[in-house]
Amino acid sequence: MATYKLELKLNGEKLSAQVLAHENLLSVMRNKLGAKEVKNGCNKGDCGACAVLLDGKAVNACLTLALQANGKEVTTVKGIGTEDQPHPLQESFVRHGAIQCGFCTPGMIVSSKALLDTIPNPDRRQIREGISGNLCRCTGYNKIVEAIEDAALKRKS
């Protein structure tokens, strides 16, 4: 079976791997590049747990062939902030209790980062639209929306 060379930048680091054409970005991230922070939820594009930024735009890694990301920049929740230097969004999620089981959180952070990059001061409707591709079964979304709103305000001041 033919393998292809995949080259991409993961959270700022240049990486390469040999992949098969039918491997999706989700499985390559988790199993070949060690990026376990990308979660496998529904694996059919409904839940957004596997959302990553592909050249700055949120996409579902489960609906993306690894080769479609060739030559591109992939950012996961770990590339947005670290434990020592968390992004304001990450701090805000913690402060607002916007995390319960935590499974949707990596995708939520990715989608809300993409939102704030396009709309720095979103209203509640825009926030809800920005995370509409991400399902959370614990929080009822209110705390997540509040966390994003607060992070946007904090960034402004």
Place this chain on the structure above:
Amino acid sequence: MINTRILTQEFDYFAPESIKQVVELLERHGEGARVIAGGTDLINQMKEEKMSPSCLVNIMNVKGLRYIKEDEGLRIGAATKLRDVRAYCFKSRYVALYEAISSLGKPQVWNMGTIGGNLCNASPAADTAPPLLVFKARVKLVGKDGERELLLEDFFTGVNSTVLQPTELMVEIHLDPPGDGAGNAFLKVARVGADISKVSCAVFLKRQGRTCTECRVALGAVAPVPMRVKVVEEMIEGREIEESLVAKASEIVSEEVKPIDDIRSSAEYRRQVAAVTFRDVFWKAWDRAIGGKN
């Protein structure tokens, strides 16, 4: 339909940079070759094993397939992301297209999916189809025998099937200029946000005072292909618009559609909802034609 959630089949992969190379690859690999653009539909179909291509040709690196420009109407490159089309059509003269894209997915899908992909996939429920049909869109196809252009309504031939030859690629979608006094709208009925339509409807019309001078109506998810309802258009064009006329027209819509029973709805439900959806969309477009918002 079981979605195994993994891609089991093996295939070859190419990412050419020109239309010419795409056509050559499609020709070389024959019937088993498929074009992949965003892949948001195709990859799920492959996971469901509805489709097992032996070769995928990714067209997202091809130059000159991603653009939106005003030129005797609106010209959209087939590989233009839904995100870009949606942003362009917001508060534009093509607002029905904005409404359709808004309803067909969420940010992750708009960021990956393309307008040409939505059409070539040829789902009866493809949400960009009804608005494009009422804007009298033409599609440009390029293949080994050169280029051809046809009306979108002649493009679809059945469920997931089109006139596209195995060696052909859609390159452009061309919408008619709406002109003055025009209004348009799109609405769909679905179970939850971003779900597949049970019924969708788009209306384009022009008005002078109380008279409707031009009218086009299209529905999705109620027949094997997204369809125009010309009987209704003829009934309305040139007439003074009254509640009773629109009510009568909506009854005809319900008679003209050819829905099926499936997991999402019964045919009977679709017929009734098609009538109501048409009526709501018509009035929305009618109000917009004189600058109204809703």
